[in-house]
Amino acid sequence: MSNITALGKEQHLALYRQMLEIRRTEEQLAKSHQAGLIPGACHTYVGEEAIATGVCAHLTHQDAVFSTHRGHGHALAKGVPPREVIAELFGRVTGCSRGRGGSMHLFSPEVGMMGTSGIVGPCILQATGAGYTSKLLNTGNVGVAFFGDGASNNGAFHEGLNLAAIYDLPVIFVCENNMYATEVAFSYATRNTEVAERARSYGMPGVAVDGNDVVAVYEAAAEAVKRARAGHGPTLIEGKTYRTRAHVEGMRDGGYRTQEEIDSWKARDPITTYRARLLEAGLVAEAEVNAVDEAVRVLVEEALEFAKNSPYPDPATVSRYIFSEASA
Amino acid sequence: MSNITALGKEQHLALYRQMLEIRRTEEQLAKSHQAGLIPGACHTYVGEEAIATGVCAHLTHQDAVFSTHRGHGHALAKGVPPREVIAELFGRVTGCSRGRGGSMHLFSPEVGMMGTSGIVGPCILQATGAGYTSKLLNTGNVGVAFFGDGASNNGAFHEGLNLAAIYDLPVIFVCENNMYATEVAFSYATRNTEVAERARSYGMPGVAVDGNDVVAVYEAAAEAVKRARAGHGPTLIEGKTYRTRAHVEGMRDGGYRTQEEIDSWKARDPITTYRARLLEAGLVAEAEVNAVDEAVRVLVEEALEFAKNSPYPDPATVSRYIFSEASA
Amino acid sequence: MSTTTATTTREITFTAAAREALSEAMAADPRIFVVGEGIGARGGNFNTTTGLYELYGPMRLRDTPIVERGFVGMCTGAAMTGSRPVVDFMFVDFILDAMGELINQVAKMQYMSSGRLKMPMVLRGCIGISGASATHHSGSYYPLFVNIPGFKVVLPSNAYDAKGLLTTALKGDDPVLFLEHKLVLNNKGHVPEESYSIPFGQAAVVREGTQATVVALSSMVKKVSDACDSLAKEGISIELIDPRTVAPLDVDTVLQSVHKTGRLLIVDEAFGPCGVGAEISAQVTARGFDDLDAPIQRLNGVHTPTPYSPPLEAAVVPDVKQIVQAIRDLLAE
Amino acid sequence: MSTTTATTTREITFTAAAREALSEAMAADPRIFVVGEGIGARGGNFNTTTGLYELYGPMRLRDTPIVERGFVGMCTGAAMTGSRPVVDFMFVDFILDAMGELINQVAKMQYMSSGRLKMPMVLRGCIGISGASATHHSGSYYPLFVNIPGFKVVLPSNAYDAKGLLTTALKGDDPVLFLEHKLVLNNKGHVPEESYSIPFGQAAVVREGTQATVVALSSMVKKVSDACDSLAKEGISIELIDPRTVAPLDVDTVLQSVHKTGRLLIVDEAFGPCGVGAEISAQVTARGFDDLDAPIQRLNGVHTPTPYSPPLEAAVVPDVKQIVQAIRDLLAE
Numbered sequence A, B: 001m002s003n004i005t006a007l008g009k010e011q012h013l014a015l016y017r018q019m020l021e022i023r024r025t026e027e028q029l030a031k032s033h034q035a036g037l038i039p040g041a042c043h044t045y046v047g048e049e050a051i052a053t054g055v056c057a058h059l060t061h062q063d064a065v066f067s068t069h070r071g072h073g074h075a076l077a078k079g080v081p082p083r084e085v086i087a088e089l090f091g092r093v094t095g096c097s098r099g100r101g102g103s104m105h106l107f108s109p110e111v112g113m114m115g116t117s118g119i120v121g122p123c124i125l126q127a128t129g130a131g132y133t134s135k136l137l138n139t140g141n142v143g144v145a146f147f148g149d150g151a152s153n154n155g156a157f158h159e160g161l162n163l164a165a166i167y168d169l170p171v172i173f174v175c176e177n178n179m180y181a182t183e184v185a186f187s188y189a190t191r192n193t194e195v196a197e198r199a200r201s202y203g204m205p206g207v208a209v210d211g212n213d214v215v216a217v218y219e220a221a222a223e224a225v226k227r228a229r230a231g232h233g234p235t236l237i238e239g240k241t242y243r244t245r246a247h248v249e250g251m252r253d254g255g256y257r258t259q260e261e262i263d264s265w266k267a268r269d270p271i272t273t274y275r276a277r278l279l280e281a282g283l284v285a286e287a288e289v290n291a292v293d294e295a296v297r298v299l300v301e302e303a304l305e306f307a308k309n310s311p312y313p314d315p316a317t318v319s320r321y322i323f324s325e326a327s328a
Numbered sequence C, D: 001m002s003t004t005t006a007t008t009t010r011e012i013t014f015t016a017a018a019r020e021a022l023s024e025a026m027a028a029d030p031r032i033f034v035v036g037e038g039i040g041a042r043g044g045n046f047n048t049t050t051g052l053y054e055l056y057g058p059m060r061l062r063d064t065p066i067v068e069r070g071f072v073g074m075c076t077g078a079a080m081t082g083s084r085p086v087v088d089f090m091f092v093d094f095i096l097d098a099m100g101e102l103i104n105q106v107a108k109m110q111y112m113s114s115g116r117l118k119m120p121m122v123l124r125g126c127i128g129i130s131g132a133s134a135t136h137h138s139g140s141y142y143p144l145f146v147n148i149p150g151f152k153v154v155l156p157s158n159a160y161d162a163k164g165l166l167t168t169a170l171k172g173d174d175p176v177l178f179l180e181h182k183l184v185l186n187n188k189g190h191v192p193e194e195s196y197s198i199p200f201g202q203a204a205v206v207r208e209g210t211q212a213t214v215v216a217l218s219s220m221v222k223k224v225s226d227a228c229d230s231l232a233k234e235g236i237s238i239e240l241i242d243p244r245t246v247a248p249l250d251v252d253t254v255l256q257s258v259h260k261t262g263r264l265l266i267v268d269e270a271f272g273p274c275g276v277g278a279e280i281s282a283q284v285t286a287r288g289f290d291d292l293d294a295p296i297q298r299l300n301g302v303h304t305p306t307p308y309s310p311p312l313e314a315a316v317v318p319d320v321k322q323i324v325q326a327i328r329d330l331l332a333e
């Protein structure tokens, strides 16, 4: 278990607030999906909030994050406001992708959220490319890829990690090992479920952390980001975690995993356990976390209203932005 | 160094003969290329003969071999006669691919030579598929992929090895680590040049052997083939070796490696060192190896004549075999 | 000809029909196996294999890691050595990671080996725009496979054709793309219980007419049919042709029709440039020029990545109204 | 307009011209870097980067492992974050392993991000059949990229165009396929030393004529030109058009020409079905129907994987004799 006394109160409250913002937004999205407000798919990050939160705490808006189909948490942790995420899933022009993307295509380059992808794998390579730009133009920025255990079997993992390693690029590869790819168990999909160990093949440090312990993630990420910014190359971080909702909203969630397993992970919820630890250790006062709870509640409620009241994009614009405007 | 006393005379002479057949054929091809008899590319296997020889010694015509651009040696070791290889490179209809393929597309399914590929990577996946057929239809056959160090960085390696591992397929992955991919050094292309170590990522045994020692290869392959046929799954074998000619005939061979390095490997030539060891240990008589030398010389000479005298394919047939005849 | 009315009037969905073809073929031929993500116990994201795992077990319904290139390459080697793989991509968009294997290996294998290797492989996946799937789950990439020699490309538009065409695909020795538009999956149709096959390269004349010929692909067959219905009320008579396979492409049937009508429109959700409509137009122009009373026209999906938001999405797919207008324009020329 | 005769009469090869464009652009813009196998110290298998490593160093001329998908994906992320990658595939056949990244990411990135990300990426590689390269080293896959929205596709046929078009590609913010036919690489032409650019989407009228229009692509421009020379001796006057870019495709210039000649033939080594010729034919039919005095015809490479053996190889590529015959046939209609 991580040493929570190493961080100050402000840091703890910020981490807690960020996780909660993701959780409440996801819960709202799940509800909205049931209510028919989300026309497309919706993969929630519920249960995995500690990872995006612990990693993104070290990033500036110039650092570039690349993510995958389960990307709401990454977008939020990187600084995309909940209202832009919700509006995007509602298909509104005020969404972070202006309604062109939906759940699996969240873009907000303004804050360094360089996109989620409906295709599993590419984010690993693209983060490597962000590292290349950083080194080429000497910006000091890092590239970060978030991806699942499922992606770690894909060729993009092998090629991307190797490229980052040989060019010594400032990249953090964050594998969110939630033990399943849709309904296919990771233990079926590989004979070595220790993703962090694979780093050895690329001559790169690999670190496995408890992905439900935000401070453990925070510390591993601190080290990796420091290495990257210092020019010492990439790191692979494996966060062991679990999604407690179905793969995608509206999909059945039975047969491939036991209720026991789900419950055991729910008991290790990254948010409630952290809250309890902070209070128990006396690092924050109950009133302080309650205030955060309330602030997040209001934020997400307002975000929902904002999204609901936002207009749809104009169909006349449908062919814009295929090419850069200059060249069109 | 391998224990050569474990094999009998016939086996030694067969291994020696096979290596020499490859060498003499390659030398003839190199000469023929210079003479303008080969219209396309020609990547020779000179210096690496021990690997194909040591592995294929364990295979029947029902076992399936898949290879890459540097595939002459694999085809020959698998049982394609030199004349069919030479004729193929000459573009003749008597070639093993009937003139459709050339150096990088050698097919002889009759002997289980399932093709070489001008594209680096696919053979790894295809051998996995041969293993799948074997298991599905319960044939007891194995699939074998030969590929270079360069291919081991490609996503096909990652995906193919993992698939073979999780399905417990009878496959042997043979990486010919000759330290270069064209002019790019393997030590530039990866931070972990020990390919065999990568097997760990897939929960598969990985064995590194001296790829210039035919008996060492033979023994590693024996073990791997035994495992495969027994239903215990795949093995990765890394043969450390060196090509002593240019990447491809007619290409300059300077700048990226030193003459010293080349010479040091030439001194470890798999054929001459083996010959010397056999004689020194008294396992074969000089007259016996001389007889092999002569037989191979004649074989390759006749193969050359055969190829030279063979007709070209009929241009009227150019669109045949795109689809199966039944369906065309 | 069936003797039981119960059988001949049975109506099942496109998905059920295709699954029936698959199950029949698997029962008859133990060399057939299916790979894909979640096609085992789960039965496939689109229910392509529901119930089959129980019948045929894990070697023949093989769940995979997320390695599209990997399992296509594996299936290539499997097909080369005597088994008959079916690759279920779920969304066909994921096929793109396997293009190297498909174009350089699968499509060329029989040719490279001078016909000594066969390549019996069925590649199936859902195509098309629907339900705010956005640009990574809405593609219809068939023109790419028509351009490359070595593929057969099947676009069934209804349940009956789905079963018959998939049966043909599974019996053949060639690589076949079997592409199922999301919008037709749940459409029901009359499907005989007994096995039957529909040959490739034979277009269906879906309705006969005299004033213009419309060729429609996949989900557009239904939309054009609706458009024809509405035009018929005004006495406008349209001949509607569904090629069913676009490689091979039955242009003869189109030419015969154009010989009669003198006018041709091709309606296709997939992209226009270098698309199937372009190919049909070029062939009809070259071979039936004198039959043409008006320029051949195409109506395609808008040439853009597929947007997510419903009003944008709706704007990129040809709808019945646009089809009606396109036919009117064609008749007015 | 240049003032020095020395400059204006300089003749250099296609490869040298393209390399000059690249070097000029790299000198001007430190965000440009090149990746590929052997494009560093070795200077590229086709000498695309000879001498540049010494000028710009290893960060900007970056040798790669054999990971086509990997380095395309890496370059995608690089372009998204402000650098300007040039991907040198050597043989364009190798691009197929990167199709997922190209179609789902590169081509869609600007759209998905509503124009807030740019995608300045030049993808170059050698195309075409020559020298018994066989089927893994002879492809011309451009119709695939014309079909997909989001790519610009350049097919320079000569040294002058190579420099001007590559300059445009390197200055733009869009993904550009720059495809160099092996048979034109060593052809010399007049190339100004100073920098210049040729806009995309403007066809060149290579020679004027009155009796028929021939559109030729890439290496076929020279062959058609030779055919026209021989026909000219008989007084036959052909207008030859080189589109130079096939996305965007300048059909207006073709229409103007057909308005004059009434006849059109498209000559293209690449595959016919759903090819560029089909697209040109379909557009000209739709828009210039009344100008046509005869059916539009296409002459393409044979629709087959490329065989190795020289007599087979020769049989799949249109040659001057076939072109002459095709033009005669067109005039006879």
Ligand SMILES: Cc1ncc(C[n+]2csc(CCOP(=O)(O)OP(=O)(O)O)c2C)c(N)n1
Pocket (backbone or CB within 6 Å): A069, A070, A118, A119, A120, A121, A147, A148, A149, A150, A151, A152, A176, A178, A180, A181, A182, A247, C037, C066, C068, C094, C097
């Ligand atoms: C290339 C590709 N293949 C298949 C899919 C379908 N798909 C979407 S999510 C998913 C599972 C992903 O698993 P993992 O990477 O572990 O992420 P998780 O959903 O567990 O967060 C699959 C197979 C896809 N999006 N892209």
Ligand SMILES: Cc1ncc(C[n+]2csc(CCOP(=O)(O)OP(=O)(O)O)c2C)c(N)n1
Pocket (backbone or CB within 6 Å): B069, B070, B118, B119, B120, B121, B147, B148, B149, B150, B151, B152, B176, B178, B180, B181, B182, B247, D037, D066, D068, D094, D097
């Ligand atoms: C996918 C692909 N990319 C690039 C090439 C060009 N190429 C041919 S051989 C070669 C080097 C291969 O190196 P390695 O795998 O080590 O085999 P070796 O030649 O050393 O035997 C390259 C890059 C190719 N054939 N295929």
Ligand SMILES: [Mg+2]
Pocket (backbone or CB within 6 Å): A148, A149, A150, A176, A177, A178, A179, A180, A181, A182
């Ligand atoms: Mg997972």
Ligand SMILES: [Mg+2]
Pocket (backbone or CB within 6 Å): B148, B149, B150, B176, B177, B178, B179, B180, B181, B182
């Ligand atoms: Mg090598």
